[in-house]
Amino acid sequence: MAYRASVRDDIEPDALSAVEIEPFRLKSVEPAEFSALEEQVMALARTDSLGSIEAPGRVERLFTRLFGLNKEQRALADPRLEALRRAFVVARHRHHLPDVQTGELREAGFSIGQIRVIELRAIAL
Numbered sequence: 001m002a003y004r005a006s007v008r009d010d011i012e013p014d015a016l017s018a019v020e021i022e023p024f025r026l027k028s029v030e031p032a033e034f035s036a037l038e039e040q041v042m043a044l045a046r047t048d049s050l051g052s053i054e055a056p057g058r059v060e061r062l063f064t065r066l067f068g069l070n071k072e073q074r075a076l077a078d079p080r081l082e083a084l085r086r087a088f089v090v091a092r093h094r095h096h097l098p099d100v101q102t103g104e105l106r107e108a109g110f111s112i113g114q115i116r117v118i119e120l121r122a123i124a125l
Helices: 018-024 036-045 058-067 079-094 099-108 112-123
Strands: none
Touching: 036 079, 036 112, 079 099, 079 112, 099 112
């Protein structure tokens, strides 16, 4: 049985069209920079549990009313920072960033490069 090369050697590199080459090019990604406040939110989100991004349950609401706790105000006041915190917590616990959080970050104004850095920082912990 003869070996057949799966790569076409008879084509010159100059003869390839741009359509054949384009998928293999690495697209440049802008540098991901964060403000000091965003860095602080990511640092604080390292200690948050997955329960911190969920709505409080019945028992927790009961204890909040009975003892006057103010646990219902878990979310950050700034929606952009809250989206960052939620995405960081989910990525840290699930070891990937789901599409829902990626969409929230895009809607909050984060770039693709920043989203990838957020995911990598969260997973690296």
